[in-house]
Amino acid sequence: MFDVSAAALAAQLFTGLVLGMIFVLLAIGLSLIFGLMTVVNFAHGSFYMLGAYFGFVLLGLSGSFWVALAFAPLAVGVFGLLVERFLIRPLYGRNPDDPLLLTFGLSLVLVESARVIWGKIGLTLDPPAALAGAVNLGFTWFPTYRLFVIAVTIVVVVALWVFLKRTNVGLVIRAGSRDPLMVAALGVDLRRIWMLVFGIGSALAGLAGILAGPMRGAYAEMGVTMIIESFVVVVVGGMGSLLGAVVAGLLIGEVVSLTTFFAPKLSDIAVFGVMALVLLLRPSGLFGEAGLME
Amino acid sequence: MQRRTFLKTATVGAATLAFPSIVRAQGGDTIKIGFPGPTTGPFGALAKDQQQGAIVAVEEINAKGGVLGRKLEVLFRDDELKPAVGAQRTKELIENEKCEFIVGGLAAHVQMAINEQTKAAKKLFISVSQSDEITAKPDLGPLTFHEALNPTITSRAVGSWISQNLGKKWWILYADYAWGKQNTAVLSEGLKKQGGTLLGSTPYPLGNPEFSAHLPRIIDAKPEVLVTMTPGADNIAFLKQAISFGMKKQMKIAQPLHWLPQLKQGGPDLYSDIYAGISFTWQLEDSIPEAKNYVQLYRKKYNEPPGDYGAYAYSAIHEVARGITLAKAVNSDAVASALLANPTYNHYKGKQWWRTCDHKAFQDLWIVKGRERAKMKGDWDFLDVVQKVAASESLDRTCGEKGVA
Known part of the structure; x- marks a missing residue:
């Protein structure tokens, strides 16, 4: 079982990295x-x-x-803004389970709608000619498009980090997550900030979707398993922590990849094993702040 | 509108939408065939092809005056690919709709649930999708028939062709559920008999669209042939990723079956040079007159050629009609006896027959290969027929092995 070459193992780590990148984009938005x-x-x-x-x-x-890569996430972001404004906003101040139930119901509606609009069979997306083919990394040939996914994710994560740390809006977002009452008392209209953040989170999910499209195709149920694994990433990284989402996303990507390599039967449950372990040792996740859930 | 009136109208409207066939069936004294299938869900496209095949058969039969002077009618129900729903829909078809015959079912586990109901109600059931169990103990009932190929026949035929023609060093990648595991077992056993080597086999969870983590290890092992069991949407995702890792150039890729909806979706860029078995492909119209008849009727109605699963349904509906005509009775027991007494038939691809001990249909199948885009004639010309594998009872387990001798 373990008689594998170093080159195959290196290629395996690289595939895990790409899986991780999609998780990172999804988990950052959720978080x-x-x-x-x-x-x-x-x-x-x-x-x-x-x-x-x-x-x-x-x-x-x-x-x-x-064009598709630039505007599809924007379109999903705008859709997210509308969802926040008209569906989620009326539920603020109510039981925290209410938005959860609403978004769960919304996900069912969206999956069914996609089946109605685009059909029950999936669609295929082709990567652009410039990104087709494979690159020789020395130890293996690796699809160019997957390298591109890594690059885009790094750029987006860095840009988001700069936005949150170096701009005024970012400052308000960070303050709002720490103490929304105080920020509101200072005269900031938090409702607009919430809408904006929901839009950004949605756009990141949309970006993950269009990036995954050329690798996996587009089909109505594609988000169903991803959402569960993304929640695992968020929980492992710590609810609400961006650094946690990045680290845990990469970690889960590699865990999936390496379990597939050494024990494919366990690849389905390994991520949950990691989650259980992390929760036992650090109940609020790797980078989570205690008390956020109360 | 008053609230009460509104509720009344809405309820009637909703009932009409939910059960359109009830409304339609009140018209005449038809012979009803119930047809459960997973019209929603990952196998929706195959289920749609099956419904269309059944409709073509019914219209063809009714245009010639029906059976025993009565028209046939098929009632479709969505089983949602769930055994419990399949059982419930079948029960309703039999008890409420008074269907004397059931044809349908996709995916082995739903077929079993349907079969339980038809066995209990003592109704004829012709299954039209792959399963090894349905014609074996304990599932086979006195009125259970199986029109489709099964994993044993498919993988024995396709596997021995691959090892004789493509190479004897294999890797197998399979979806970790009944169909994938059964095919893997049959393929591995066949390969051993041929003196081949299985370098490794890896399961993956069905419905998982990401295969990249499986690929480096397979590339590293350098098999001559990669055999995959990746049904439905997984097939497209797998081929896309395997090709992006350059695997099509490094090894031959084969699978037990090609499915027309997937071929259409993935296109020749994915499927060229991918080998598989198939129970029917419309190009057979050039060499088989019955195939030509079916393909023409289907094309005329739906403006596209039929797939392999639709053809099973077409043939099964014709078998019900043939049985009724032979038995001169609209009765499951009489029809089953008549079919077993006259087991040979030919509806769409040449001679087939029921093996009387297990009610399994034996039939030809074909080894096919995905065509390159440049060689395609028209939008649907995805396959080259490489070789015919003639129908043979020796490809299946014997009735003794199945416990039904």
């Missing part, structure tokens, strides 16, 4: 929304699915993958 609004967004997986389908539509309209 951002939860951290600020304490809304557990069950529709996040459906936003991921919408990203892939919007990408497909935009690719068809414009003929350019780059």
